[in-house]
Amino acid sequence: MIPSRPAAPGVAGVVVVGASAAGVSAAVGLRDAGFTGPLTVVGAEPHPPYDRPAVSKGLLTDLEPAPPPTLPAVDAVDARWLLGRSATALDLASRTVRLDDGTTLPYDGLVLATGAEAAPARAGLAALRSGVRTDRPSTCGVPALPSAPTGTAGPTVPAPTVPAVRTLRTWEDAAALRQVLDAGATRVVVVGGGFVGTEVAAACRRRGAEVTLVDRGESLLARRCGPLVGEVLAALHREHGVRLALRTEVAALRPAPGSTRDRGATEVVLADGRTLLADVVVAGLGARPATGWLAGSGLDVGDGVRCDETCLAAPGVVAAGDLCRWPSRTFGRELRVEHWTNAVEQGEYAGRRLHAALTGAPAPPPYDPVPSFWTEQFGCLVQVLGRPEPGDEVRVVAGDPRVRRFVAVHGRAGVVRAVVGIDWPARLRRLRPLVATAAPWSVAVVGAA
Amino acid sequence: MRVIVDYDLCDSHGECMTVAPEVFEVRDDDLLYVLDETPPGTLRPKVVAAARRCPKLAITLAEE
Numbered sequence: 001m002i003p004s005r006p007a008a009p010g011v012a013g014v015v016v017v018g019a020s021a022a023g024v025s026a027a028v029g030l031r032d033a034g035f036t037g038p039l040t041v042v043g044a045e046p047h048p049p050y051d052r053p054a055v056s057k058g059l060l061t062d063l064e065p066a067p068p069p070t071l072p073a074v075d076a077v078d079a080r081w082l083l084g085r086s087a088t089a090l091d092l093a094s095r096t097v098r099l100d101d102g103t104t105l106p107y108d109g110l111v112l113a114t115g116a117e118a119a120p121a122r123a124g125l126a127a128l129r130s131g132v133r134t135d136r137p138s139t140c141g142v143p144a145l146p147s148a149p150t151g152t153a154g155p156t157v158p159a160p161t162v163p164a165v166r167t168l169r170t171w172e173d174a175a176a177l178r179q180v181l182d183a184g185a186t187r188v189v190v191v192g193g194g195f196v197g198t199e200v201a202a203a204c205r206r207r208g209a210e211v212t213l214v215d216r217g218e219s220l221l222a223r224r225c226g227p228l229v230g231e232v233l234a235a236l237h238r239e240h241g242v243r244l245a246l247r248t249e250v251a252a253l254r255p256a257p258g259s260t261r262d263r264g265a266t267e268v269v270l271a272d273g274r275t276l277l278a279d280v281v282v283a284g285l286g287a288r289p290a291t292g293w294l295a296g297s298g299l300d301v302g303d304g305v306r307c308d309e310t311c312l313a314a315p316g317v318v319a320a321g322d323l324c325r326w327p328s329r330t331f332g333r334e335l336r337v338e339h340w341t342n343a344v345e346q347g348e349y350a351g352r353r354l355h356a357a358l359t360g361a362p363a364p365p366p367y368d369p370v371p372s373f374w375t376e377q378f379g380c381l382v383q384v385l386g387r388p389e390p391g392d393e394v395r396v397v398a399g400d401p402r403v404r405r406f407v408a409v410h411g412r413a414g415v416v417r418a419v420v421g422i423d424w425p426a427r428l429r430r431l432r433p434l435v436a437t438a439a440p441w442s443v444a445v446v447g448a449a
Numbered sequence: 450m451r452v453i454v455d456y457d458l459c460d461s462h463g464e465c466m467t468v469a470p471e472v473f474e475v476r477d478d479d480l481l482y483v484l485d486e487t488p489p490g491t492l493r494p495k496v497v498a499a500a501r502r503c504p505k506l507a508i509t510l511a512e513e
């Protein structure tokens with residue numbers, strides 16, 4: 001465990017880098033713990049922390065495009081907000097953070113909460129990687145965007161135009177997608193059957209668009225929620241008219257015949273040879289922790305910022321949320337959790353932890369949550385407590401997947417590692433202790449039924 | 450303080466129950482019951498934490 005630095009808070013105070021759920025929660029945790037010094041929260045987005053889960057759900061169908069709903073915690077916490085600014089470097093030796101506007105912020109305590117960024121289009125779209133953009137056109141249809149000129153000698157020949165692929169992380173991303181849908185885009189291809197992909201597919205379908213969802217797996221969300229949930233979701237999507245292209249991936253994108261430089265459809269060529277026509281292509285290919293700005297800082301940033309079991313990354317530095325990798329006692333391994341409830345819970349914990357470090361107080365007990373996440377699609381509530389993995393033993397302990405109401409337990413190496421359920425929140429929550437205590441599998445499946 | 454739940458938003462996720470079981474209970478009918486709408490001050494930290502944890506932001510507190 002990294003020893004905490006015993007010292008009274010100085011004039012510099014605490015800087016929180018990252019102004020979403022984890023950042024504001026850390027601010028709350030700090031103040032609740034008794035911190036009265038200066039507190040500055042820096043965020044790259046122009047908005048105060050908002051309800052990010054709504055980005056792939058309600059915003060596409062119900063919520064007004066602007067402004068995003070600010071989290072109540074923002075008004076409850078005494079802090080200075082520097083929004084629309086990105087941190088570009090961290091200097092642990094001088095305890096300073098540099099921002100993109102040239103400002104240098106000194107700190108006594110630092111919270112790292114910059115979250116994650118939507119993964120760029122990758123191998124399946126490799127041929128177009130350099131040309132794939134995430135611009136936000138205002139007209140219906142996919143714009144033909146010229147990529148940079150190629151070649152080093154002779155006349156410049158423009159490269160073939162390449163359609164834009166959208167990702168979805170921010171309120172602006174969702175507002176732009178919604179604008180395109182409102183303007184009449186009817187053919188939507190979604191790449192990736194994870195949380196964002198399935199939620200976007202469901203929301204677009206609810207709006208009456210023709211939707212095709214492409215994924216390399218055999219069903220939807222199976223990697224994160226298990227095969228039972230995966231099969232139910234796949235059936236649900238099909239019943240609601242989402243076309244599923246499973247066990248395949250996108251091999252190429254190109255402007256459809258008849259497209260012009262400025263507007264037109266996109267041909268999405270799949271690895272299995274089929275071709276789809278799209279007015280808009282959305283990629284939900286996962287997220288990467290936003291550690292780029294920490295390169296060279298000296299912190300261990302392979303797959304998130306590495307922390308000890310109290311979320312401490314270095315003396316006087318804690319991390320929380322999508323960005324944080326820490327050893328879980330319950331799971332006996334490092335975790336990095338990209339979900340809302342963890343951002344809130346870990347943010348609060350990290351704030352308390354940092355306060356202890358600043359005052360020389362004993363650290364709180366290790367951070368050892370039961371990860372919790374959910375998704376809602378076509379009126380179905382899917383919940384997961386714990387950490388399912390492919391290859392788990394899975395046993396239904398209540399209900400029946402065929403009627404889309406059930407609870408199942410996941411086991412790994414003889415221990416319960418997750419409880420998953422559809423439309424049965426009470427039953428699911430009653431089994432939470434099985435995960436929290438890493439209950440033996442054999443005992444659990446007998447007792448849980 | 451008074452605990453207010455917006456039942457149009459509440460989907461009975463039950464995170465509140467995990468944080469503050471003295472105040473929130475999702476029963477076998479899958480509905481959320483607020484066990485005490487005006488909990489004692491000692492429960493304030495838990496109730497406030499429950500409101501922050503709610504996935505639907507369905508819980509608010511009115512100061513009275």
